[in-house]
Amino acid sequence: MAGLAFFLALAAVPGLLVGPLETAANATGDFLTPPDGQHLLGTDEVGRDVLNLVIHGARISLTIALMATVISLIVGTMIGIISGYFGGKIDTWLMRTADFFFVVPSFVLALVIAPVFVEVVGRGREILGFRTSLFVVIVVIGLTSWSFIARIIRSQTLSLRERPFVDRARVAGSSDLSIMVRHILPNLVPQIAANGALVVAGAIYTETALSFIGLGDPSQPSWGTLLSLAQRAGAASSGAWWYLGAPGVCVLTVALSFVLLGNALDDTFNPRRRVIP
Template sequence: MSETFPTHHRHVRRRAIWAFLSRFFEHGSARLGVAALTFFVVLAAVPGPLVGPLETAATATGDFLTSPDSQHMLGTDEAGRDVLNLVVHGARISLTIALIATMISLIVGTTVGIASGYYGGKVDVWLMRMTDFFFVVPPFVLALVIAPVFVEVMGRGREILGFRSSLFVVVVVIGLTSWSFIARIIRSQTLSLRERPFVDRARVAGSSDLSIMMRHILPNLVPQIAANGALVVANAIYIETSLSFLGLGDPLQPSWGTLLSLAQRAGAASAGAWWYLGAPGLCVLTVSLSFVLIGNALDDTFNPRRRVIP
């Protein structure tokens, strides 16, 4: 019998996972979003013979602002560098920044939301007033004000946790300015969950507040966190692109926003170099849209009452 129950639980868990994936991929938006995102992730992680290392991306390999041809599939930039090479390496930087910043946002937003909803009273009031400030002021505006200050304080060119200081600042600033709507959503769900019978039973059994929040409330919030986390990634990509476009990125580790900034400074629009502006711009738009489609599909999957399958 001791071996039967674990096997049964694994079977039930496996069936639940397959049922979830089946409902998720019923959505056309989910299939489209996952396909597009998978393409960019594979391209960034396994570039293969199309591009070389980052050192090659920083080396001139052709004439200035040449249009796409068999040698340079996305043309060259103002320094004669292969744009495809730059775009692929930019994908690594942009996606890494967006995902890490999103993790920071989810951790902060979830922590604030659970604490506010569970404790209520003065804790709820103070945490929600702080959340309101971040909610009212657009994240990009906050990031634009805070990022230059952090860059100057930390110094340019230093490496922090594997990132150059300017990129590290962008990651942290995006993460610390994009959590407010997550906190509000989590708080509203926690207000409902804390009144459920299983929470009362945990209190009667002597579980601590931290144990109740981590073991009983947090697992029930995973669907909301996952669905809204995908939307946070899309927003993080836009903010990172905007900050890098305004010069807060790192030219030595170019993201898509940095490439757009370099193209604008080089006069790519007036020179008719559509490939230089179009390639990173289309990447930003496609990846952001992919996360939005995935987030909406997750929300419909986790909330059967509002499912609308195209």
């Protein structure tokens, strides 16, 4: 939790900590110099401070992962509740769709869909403050990662719809929409929160992979973009371990932190997983 809070703080105010994002035009160091007193994490192939890039990359990576997770949770929760509440053919069709997204890795789907979205939306534009490539990455990750949530929400809804409070709501004349929103959804919040943390971890890995293969935005570098730039600059062969290591450690640390957070929330909200001494 402490590590996660640390990275969230870095992402919140990168400009106050390391100043504006460095570019090739305002680079402050020499090419691929190792860490020293002036550049704590060394410099990249054009002399930019790696610490500056990593801290600014934290904002991009975490923003993409969190916004993609919000989309995934909304889609997965809606489909899961509708499928579990109505059952029948609706349940069958929605779950077969979920099975498709569940079987095919989200990275593969995102890899296929993202370039198409970029061409449809148009390059070089800004949408909601994001360049086209970053906005597409957010949407694609969100729309390919919801099946896991939908399956869990459906199973919980199947149980909740048989509870006495739902029967009382029906007798009182509540509509199906009202029952799902006012009576079933509040009881699903703990599960949504616990599994949402796991979705964030997956979204970070997916974003890193997509940016690594060139679908990111070099002008707004995420950790995945930094790894891609380091690989293209030959950081591994030239011994510039700091250039590859800094963003790589950040990705692993933050993803692991969200996994641990998700497990902790699940242990808290699910009494069956608690260990009785």
